[in-house]
Amino acid sequence: MANVTEEQVKAALATVKEPTLGRDLVALDMIKDIKMCSGLVTFTVELANPAYRLDRKNLIKDECVKVVGALDGVESVKVSITSKVQSAHDPSQKKFAPDVKNFIVVASGKGGVGKSTVSMNLAVALSRTGAKVGLMDADIYGPSVPLMTGVSGKPTLKDDKMQPIHKFGLKLMSIGFVLEPGQAVVWRGPMVHGAVQQFLTQVEWGELDYLIIDMPPGTGDAQLTIVQSVPLTGAVIVSTPQAIALLDAHKAVKMFSDTKAPILGIVENMSYYECKKCGERENIFDTGGARQAADELGVPFLGEIPIYPDIRIATDAGQPIMAGDDTEHPAFQAFTTIAENVATEVAKRNVVKGPPKILPVVGGAIEV
Ligand SMILES: Nc1ncnc2c1ncn2[C@@H]1O[C@H](COP(=O)(O)OP(=O)(O)OP(=O)(O)O)[C@@H](O)[C@H]1O
Numbered sequence: 001m002a003n004v005t006e007e008q009v010k011a012a013l014a015t016v017k018e019p020t021l022g023r024d025l026v027a028l029d030m031i032k033d034i035k036m037c038s039g040l041v042t043f044t045v046e047l048a049n050p051a052y053r054l055d056r057k058n059l060i061k062d063e064c065v066k067v068v069g070a071l072d073g074v075e076s077v078k079v080s081i082t083s084k085v086q087s088a089h090d091p092s093q094k095k096f097a098p099d100v101k102n103f104i105v106v107a108s109g110k111g112g113v114g115k116s117t118v119s120m121n122l123a124v125a126l127s128r129t130g131a132k133v134g135l136m137d138a139d140i141y142g143p144s145v146p147l148m149t150g151v152s153g154k155p156t157l158k159d160d161k162m163q164p165i166h167k168f169g170l171k172l173m174s175i176g177f178v179l180e181p182g183q184a185v186v187w188r189g190p191m192v193h194g195a196v197q198q199f200l201t202q203v204e205w206g207e208l209d210y211l212i213i214d215m216p217p218g219t220g221d222a223q224l225t226i227v228q229s230v231p232l233t234g235a236v237i238v239s240t241p242q243a244i245a246l247l248d249a250h251k252a253v254k255m256f257s258d259t260k261a262p263i264l265g266i267v268e269n270m271s272y273y274e275c276k277k278c279g280e281r282e283n284i285f286d287t288g289g290a291r292q293a294a295d296e297l298g299v300p301f302l303g304e305i306p307i308y309p310d311i312r313i314a315t316d317a318g319q320p321i322m323a324g325d326d327t328e329h330p331a332f333q334a335f336t337t338i339a340e341n342v343a344t345e346v347a348k349r350n351v352v353k354g355p356p357k358i359l360p361v362v363g364g365a366i367e368v
């Protein structure tokens with residue numbers, strides 16, 4: 001029986017396509033640690049997407065076992081599947097938060113469409129996949145993260161750096177942790193700009209695969225500071241399905257495209273209401289509008305979240321639905337799918353298309 005070579009194993013694996021990146025596993029440099037020992041071949045597939053569902057990971061594994069198992073001289077094949085999130089930028093080029101691999105903003109043109117709910121649950125969903133995740137609340141006038149997480153503590157200082165608060169496996173920062181409860185923010189533009197800059201530069205974020213940034217509604221000072229200061233991997237736009245909200249989603253997409261920040265896609269929130277008793281579907285705010293808008297704008301559609309009172313109840317109780325253990329809940333499933341799709345779009349940008357260009361530094365923004 002002929003001894004199989006590493007080249008033969010690689011040639012076989014070069015026929016296995018990564019399912020969403022459109023290239024094969026060898027071309028994407030995802031095959032690691034090939035070892036061969038008397039008919040047994042072992043290797044690791046290092047995916048760029050930690051959020052793939054188990055069935056997708058198993059398909060990749062099965063395909064690898066099939067093609068390598070068919071080689072002459074191979075008796076058994078052992079495949080480990082791991083993942084490593086790629087960075088959207090060169091860390092040596094960045095003057096702050098150098099170990100944050102991907103900055104992702106969650107934005108909308110219109111208020112109250114569910115940005116904070118999506119940010120929170122997306123962050124927890126990504127963290128449940130084993131990724132290192134942070135959540136930064138950029139809403140200076142109406143911070144939501146303290147309520148959504150039930151955290152009231154103050155961040156501590158260490159070596160002049162603010163330490164993020166840890167909860168649900170996330171690193172968290174919000175102006176709400178710094179202010180006294182009930183204290184209103186009456187700051188003007190430059191102060192908002194300063195607060196957001198401090199969250200980016202003075203917080204010890206450490207190593208993160210994804211930093212999710214929950215944006216305030218509209219296109220004001222906080223938004224501008226972020227799009228001008230941060231080498232964003234991209235923006236997730238949240239919209240409800242009705243026409244008026246979509247118009248604002250179009251505006252939000254335009255704001256990011258104008259600053260050359262990539263759009264990762266659109267999420268449709270409050271898609272429909274499903275009656276718990278009879279299962280009937282009510283399209284309270286119409287339905288499918290965001291999917292159509294995504295098509296029109298040529299950006300990915302990342303998924304839809306129905307209206308579930310449980311989402312609001314869980315959020316108000318400081319225990320987001322993704323942090324609970326009802327993994328069969330349709331809202332849990334919806335956020336899991338959205339996290340998978342967001343991680344896929346990030347991987348597409350970082351692995352296939354290469355890192356986006358670093359944004360030009362304008363008027364008082366942080367140098368990157
Ligand atoms: N899919 C959903 N089902 C039920 N309730 C939801 C859903 N999405 C959001 N909500 C609720 O709707 C309200 C508004 O959501 P959220 O605060 O996330 O919106 P927002 O876009 O961040 O608002 P703002 O523009 O004020 O920052 C919250 O009470 C939240 O719990």
Ligand SMILES: [Mg+2]
Nearest residue numbers: 115116139144
């Ligand atoms: Mg909000």
